Amino acid sequence: MADRETQESSNASLKLLEMVDTVKSYYPNILTRTYVVPPVHFNRVPYEAVTVPGTNQSALVQLCHVNPKGVIQADFAQQHVLFNLQELGQTRSEVMFVVSELNFKHYLNKKVHQSTTKTLPKPATLPDTARDHGVQGDFDILVIHRHHGILVGEMKSVGWNEASVSDKKVTKVLFKAMEQLDKCEVHARHMVSDVAPGLTVRKALILPYVSGDQLRKVLESNEELQQAVCRTLDAPSVTEAVQLCCCSDHLSDPAAFWEVTGHVMSRLTSWWRHRMACVVDPQLTDQLYLVIVARFVGPATTVSIHWSVSSCFNAKQKVEVRTEGEAVAELSRRLEPLVLTPQQIGLMAKNPALVCLTGPPGTGKTVMMELQGLRWLLEGRDVHVLTTARASTAISIGIAHQLNVMLNQHPHPAHTSGTVCRHQYDFTKAEDVARAVTELSACARDGQLYILMDEANFTVSTAEGQRNRRLLKELADRFPGLHLWAARIGHRDVPSDLVRVELTLPLRSAPVIQRLVQLAREELTHFSQYSNNGVPSPGDGLSVIRLSHHGDAHTGRWPVDCELCGHNVAAELRRLRVGATERMMITSPAPLRYGDVFVLTRSVDLHDHSYNRHGWLRTASHFVLGLRAERLPVCVLGRPDVRHSWERWERDVADVAVGKTDSVTVAYWEHVQGLERPLVVLLPGRRGGRDEGTSEERIVAEDRLMAVSRARSQLIVVEVPR
Template sequence: MAGPGSSHQINNSNWRQIVTSLYRDALTQTYCVPPVNFNKVSYVRGTVPGTGHSALVLHPPSGAAPVHNVPPVSQRPVPPSRYSLWTQESQPQAIPDRVQESDFRDDFAQNHVMVNLQELGNHRHEVMFILSQLSFGNYLNQPAYAAATAQLPRPSQLDTKKTKYSDGEADFVLIHRQHGILIGELKSVGKSPAGAQNPQPPADADVAKRVTKAVKQLDRSETVVRHLVSDVAPGLTVRKTLFLPYVSTEQLERVLDNDPQLEKAVCQSLGAANVEEAVQLCCCSDQLFQPASYWEVTPAVLSQLSTWWQHRMACTVDTLLTDDKYLDIVARFVGPATTVSVPCYNGVRVEVRTAGQAVAELGRRLALLVLTLQQLDLMNRNPRLVCLTGPPGTGKTVLLVLQGGRWLLQGHDVQVVSTDNDSRAASRMVAGQLEMALSADPTPPPTPGAVVRHHYNFFDSEADVQQAVTDLVARVKDGQLHVLLDEADFDSSNVSGPRNTTLVARLAESVPGLHLWAAGVQHTNIPPLLRPEPLTVPLRCAPSVLREVQTAVGRATGKVHNYSDSGVPAPGDGLRVIRLSHHGNAHRGRWPVECQQCGKEVAAELLRLGVGSGGSSLPNSPTPLSYRDVFIITRSSELQDDIEDDAGRVTSRASGVVRGLRDEGLPVCVLGDQDWIHNRARWERDVHDVAVAATDRVTVTYYHWVHGLERRVVVMLPGRDKETDEGLSDEVIDLTDRLYAASRCTTQLIMVDVPPVTTATSTAT
């Protein structure tokens, strides 16, 4: 790829090479740039009580009730780490911009339309690039490429005293291989405020006002775009459209009929002969799925969108466009000489062009230290005995780490306790976070506390309960004991549940000065000594992933609290779930874990995301995804790595999916049930390695072993545990897979579908 140092040598061939290296299927597929819409998120900045950590706090948009009791910002930095539970900000002291309700509506509408356009392109196999929120001031503006682009058309060449074209922005620019360019202006008029009851259609006068403005913006954008491509393809077809996702075609037609001047302007701008034709060329609510579930683009919606597409775009083929000219135009708009930035609350420019970069950047934002007012209040109250409950991704482990850090600063030793194998990795991660904070703190307290790890197996041994009590009571200092218990299960239907309850009761009886914070997904049978604190606002998971997890939480509401809405959007909706299929002649075995071909296909998807690509990112783009950012999770107890005898000979080969991943060059760490049985020492080492992400490897794991951990990319492989799944229905299996496997994902979920058992599938081994 040509870089800044070779800018004077760049020619059309170099530009095309850059495009095809970033977008390998540029001549066969639809791409969105940026791949996801990044939202403006409403934060205030505060300090976590007792810790000195600066945090972002969710709050309603401007115009809602003011936020009170947010402590001032601390200057104490948080030490960075590759496996930090929260990521560091580029400018820690930057003040977030105020976000209005209108910003929320505009972001929602932008994502609504973008998702529908992408689904339309994929459904129709269109070859095009969908550029969103294209700022003309960013076009060919990279200084390193100034020499190579000096003679190319620029927006500033059109600037006049009355109009500064270079300051403009187009909501959508679609560059199509066959049909030319489509410029779209989006207006969110009619989108109801979040939480509004019984939303009403927008007033005609409001629609007329927004359409009038949109037409002027469209005409200005057309002038700019025609100028920018004039040297590549003079006379290229450039069309325009209006995106009005919350206005019906009936209302738009009525508005135009009642305003002859606006009717003339719209028809002229869109190239329509009359009102009826002009409305057909606009994309309104009739063509788009309802906003409550816009991501579910049904066949009926695709049919309506296709009709609009035929009217507006696919009516003719532009013979001026060749493959090379198409790539040349794309390279001008999304190549390295043009800034493709996304909004960032702290003002730091971040460029996101590819799906992998979008996963990396959205994952970084989801891992920022963000708290709700409820969590901030809990830290301020600082109760002694607490059980945090709630669905995955609501910040339970984050609060345990913050509370443990507070105790350490006060000089108390912190006992991090794991009571069974399911909580082993989570407790190691919590302990690792606290140890990291102690070692890296530039201003440590005079007499800090120490982190002490304790690992037991209540599931297999009731005697371990008394051993745990004995060990912990021996750690009492000055009449006090400080305990963290992550992934705690108190449910009476499980073996470990009553034993965890017994542990809490005996510790409280033996140590009047007990401070114990526990956390777990289920809220049933919480010991009466512990104050339940339900956390239900999703903070660590993109909505596209959350929708998959939500189906399981909704069916498990008897034991797991349902999610609640904070009133503030996530940093981005996320990329759509990638779905693969364990099906076809090359696939072997009943389940994906047995299948070498599944391993190869999963590896191909990871490589498309740029996992493990190293330092090849363009300037100002996010740090590329690493192998350690990936979990491949199965519930199959058959998962294993190579099993060796005492002489080092392989007596049983690794599972097929593991072999397939390695065939494609991916470094793999296997954390399976069979490894626990056959090589417990290695299992212990690997649990620690995975918990702190010490080694840059893709983790293929049995789903029980990674409770409480998160990764940006998660691949979910269906399977069966021979011992525990006997007699369970497919529905129950799917519920637990989503609740305990899909929920480990923050950003990009990959699901492998398995066909029902038939004669064909059962014999394909």
């Protein structure tokens, strides 16, 4: 029996060491940087499943009135504070883990690891002397620091979105917070008691929407509360107690929480020094730090995230997000379902014949056209998807493909539905307008014609815009039964024959992407601002990853000419586990595919290997060579020339538009207009003579509008020093 117990103990010790190794593989820089777990705070978003009028297609509608105010403010406050703590850690090069909303019952609760963890202290084994505090609860914020020990933080969002908050309300919240902080301290000490008895455990009250002055006033006016707060925080005076609390004074402005200025960082650092960085815990070693981290965020503990309130997500399916790569994949998955606004459902119910949808990127214009096209198909109408410029080729192919996919998903007799027809024209040539009118007229049935045009150019000052307007007028004059839905970003120059419907609520990208796109309006005013209906996005998203095209080892003026930049981008994609064939855990999100990545540039120098008519080889751009040297599958959409025909280019564009191949797409950004991917890499560049005389500010704005907007959840920028 003794031998058996010894063997079991030995096996458990080995398994614990394996857990440490696993966590080191999750977080390669575990001993040198700050990690937030989960890396993105996922919000609870209310949806309602509906059927889109005329299509039998299921969709989700955002509900502005369902989410209780407490849920919205708790999610916002958590996100606000986590972002500030992450910025603090990065700025000060702190070695720590910031763990968000860890439920006590999830600590070392995995049954598959029970043989390894059964002898370790858990909430269920809390000593009787400590059970007065209760065994249920969670850590709002848990900081595990390499040098300073553990910090348990209790967050209260009182005062959120209020001009002022009453002292009485703050007092009530503080009494409850002290009880919860005491409970968190007891549990934190117990959970590490076998490996680090006496480890420094500090407590922090976090009030992101209450000022330090108001907190001081509340404490000075209530002696009982004053004593409770000073006792819990181990503060000798009210002044010291207030200094140990993280208040609104220490954090970024809630209206722009992502702007942690130098002034904000100075105030936040002052709080951090008072509360956490005052004493180094001598018993903490690298190995002990790794062991503690492995217990709290390793494979034996459940790292749960909030579920969106919707029927498209199975609440019984557990998803855990530990790493940045998993966060990017999960956020993209939550932004992918068909989500509409009440305005869009209302438009589908009205079913107008002639419409031009306008609005900034990611507001559902293409989705609306696809749904309208599906309705026409189910009514037995042929749907004609038009391309009148190379820039709209990709999205028109994508729309035609998606229409066929949706049609095949609907049970219906084959002979009762219409067919999808795609037409490719080049309206840089005046003769193509007459050809388009002739060919489309021949397709009309009983005086009716059904057309979809995405990325439509109706700009009066351009030849292409004039020709699109001429096409519309001639078809409208010939066919009173013309049905045409068009979409474009710009809200100006919409033809009078079309009813303009503006969509401004962002649905398809994370707010971190939206904010960058919105900055483009400083130079480009032809598109509208995003609006806000009070419903949160599934998650704000990870900060932009910034690499640099700078240094002796870099070559060329721009990243597209630099092989090292290709290697560096490939390394970043590997870090995010793009192209990985297995999940890190069975409950982890599926990794991003190579096909989920766009690398976009405006540079005219982008090209792949090709032979000219004399058989001479032209090697690919150096950036592409760098990616391929790292064994990444790559598809290049360069500018067609004598070495690369338009026919071959269109085949490549079609493969990208329908996701036929699992390859990283490196493209001139005009060639994937309208398409989107979970992850986009932006390579600054120039279009040769086309950019002569164009200001740097306008070029940056165009890159944001045309390239950054293609990202759903993550952006990587290779920056070029001026």
